[in-house]
Amino acid sequence: MTSIENSPPAELFTKDYYQNPYPTLEWLRTNSPVHEFDFPVGNVRTWMVTRYDDVRTVLADPRFSSEGGTWGNAEFREAGLVSGSGSVLERAVTVVDPPAHTRLRRLAMSTFTTRRIAHWRETVQRIVENALDDCARRGSFDVMDDYAGVVSSDVLGEILGFRIERHRELVEAIGQAFPSDPGLMDQVPEGFRRICEYAEELVAEKRRDPTDDLTSALVHASEDGDRLDHEELVAMVAAMIMAGSDTVRAFVGNAVLALLDHPEQCGLMLSSPEYTSSAVEELLRYEGALSTALFRVTTEELELAGTVLPAGSPVIAVLLSANRDPDRFTAPDQLDITRNESRHVGFGHGLHNCLGAALARLEGEIAIPALFRRFPDLTRDIPREEVGYIENWAMRRLVRLPVSSGSSVRL
Numbered sequence: 229m230t231s232i233e234n235s236p237p238a239e240l241f242t243k244d245y246y247q248n249p250y251p252t253l254e255w256l257r258t259n260s261p262v263h264e265f266d267f268p269v270g271n272v273r274t275w276m277v278t279r280y281d282d283v284r285t286v287l288a289d290p291r292f293s294s295e296g297g298t299w300g301n302a303e304f305r306e307a308g309l310v311s312g313s314g315s316v317l318e319r320a321v322t323v324v325d326p327p328a329h330t331r332l333r334r335l336a337m338s339t340f341t342t343r344r345i346a347h348w349r350e351t352v353q354r355i356v357e358n359a360l361d362d363c364a365r366r367g368s369f370d371v372m373d374d375y376a377g378v379v380s381s382d383v384l385g386e387i388l389g390f391r392i393e394r395h396r397e398l399v400e401a402i403g404q405a406f407p408s409d410p411g412l413m414d415q416v417p418e419g420f421r422r423i424c425e426y427a428e429e430l431v432a433e434k435r436r437d438p439t440d441d442l443t444s445a446l447v448h449a450s451e452d453g454d455r456l457d458h459e460e461l462v463a464m465v466a467a468m469i470m471a472g473s474d475t476v477r478a479f480v481g482n483a484v485l486a487l488l489d490h491p492e493q494c495g496l497m498l499s500s501p502e503y504t505s506s507a508v509e510e511l512l513r514y515e516g517a518l519s520t521a522l523f524r525v526t527t528e529e530l531e532l533a534g535t536v537l538p539a540g541s542p543v544i545a546v547l548l549s550a551n552r553d554p555d556r557f558t559a560p561d562q563l564d565i566t567r568n569e570s571r572h573v574g575f576g577h578g579l580h581n582c583l584g585a586a587l588a589r590l591e592g593e594i595a596i597p598a599l600f601r602r603f604p605d606l607t608r609d610i611p612r613e614e615v616g617y618i619e620n621w622a623m624r625r626l627v628r629l630p631v632s633s634g635s636s637v638r639l
Contacts, residue, residue, distance in 0.1 A: 238251065240265060262533050263275065275535070276543075279553055280556040284573065284578075286524055291528055292526060293325050294324065294325055316466070322522060329579060333583065335456055336446065339442060339445035340586070345586065351386050353594055356595050360375075360598060368631070371480075371599075375595075376477045377399075379476075379480065380476035384476075388441060388442050389430070389443045390426070398469060399473070401426070402419065402474050431461045434447050471583075474517075480596060482511075485626060486563055487600065493563050494600055508596070509572065511563075512551075512574035515624075517625060518548075521545040521573075522622070524545065525540060527539065547576070550572075556569070556571075575588070602633075603631075603633040605633065607634060
């Protein structure tokens with residue numbers, strides 16, 4: 229029988245782990261940095277990598293392929309976790325390797341023009357102010373549902389150009405694609421299907437009637453005569469829908485809670501605007517939205533940190549753990565918005581670092597300080613120990629964060 233000293237504080241993917249993964253991740257970094265375990269659904273043998281340097285290796289070394297990750301790996305297909313072969317998502321920029329990845333990313337980035345990004349700032353500021361006005365009228369509100377969720381979904385909707393009446397349907401589909409309950413993994417293929425179906429409708433609509441939005445720009449993106457084909461367009465838009473809404477919602481919500489937990493850091497951010505950018509980077513490091521990067525699969529047998537990984541092994545790079553590695557960050561469990569150690573992996577690393585990182589940073593730089601400036605007396609409506617998280621293998625986020633705005637709000 230294994231002694232408690234030789235076991236992590238919480239078993240992976242249990243409720244205790246979801247609530248606070250950091251003690252378990254600390255144990256893994258020290259005792260089992262390349263940790264072999266059975267994925268909780270399908271009992272697929274998987275490896276979890278937790279140290280900063282090893283995580284960066286997994287994300288940058290071409291022997292760890294993105295192709296086959298999540299929905300392409302044969303064992304995961306056999307376990308019923310993913311849809312069958314031929315899914316349009318297999319052509320998404322997030323899950324292909326070079327040279328296909330190089331081409332797709334180049335075409336996508338060609339649409340991120342200086343003019344368009346400048347317009348995004350205006351869009352984010354307007355949506356944030358509208359959301360704050362709505363929260364002020366409520367007096368008490370939920371940060372996740374009434375603020376972070378509204379800002380992230382409305383910004384994404386305007387940027388991509390989708391009809392707002394479809395938002396609730398898309399939120400439900402994203403919940404199916406990335407369930408917090410392992411018992412609901414059988415819904416994953418349906419969630420992916422619904423997202424892809426709407427992405428296809430949106431691409432067709434923008435092809436017929438282009439407007440000044442990112443989907444229309446992607447439809448017409450061209451470089452040296454090369455363009456995205458129909459399936460590539462659908463996959464690109466579907467990936468942006470999945471990554472661009474819930475991820476930013478999770479980041480803003482987690483950041484607000486972290487600042488409520490550290491009022492001196494919040495005060496410093498508000499009194500010294502020059503720290504806004506570094507505050508966002510530190511909040512991404514301290515409690516970013518993404519728990520892990522997307523699965524990688526080894527293309528050959530290889531050794532990582534003294535552990536031999538067979539060819540075809542699914543590998544999870546744990547971003548939360550890498551960002552709390554004491555070998556990389558001084559006092560990693562402390563929130564310090566003046567920190568100069570900014571090379572976190574909150575947006576990944578290497579070729580597949582987050583395509584929308586600039587937009588996510590922009591939303592964070594505007595939405596997080598604006599909330600506390602509007603509501604300087606913001607307080608939690610529930611005890612700290614009752615604040616709960618939900619998590620799947622890819623994301624850790626607050627369930628809800630009810631707050632009161634305080635008496636100093638001016639409408």
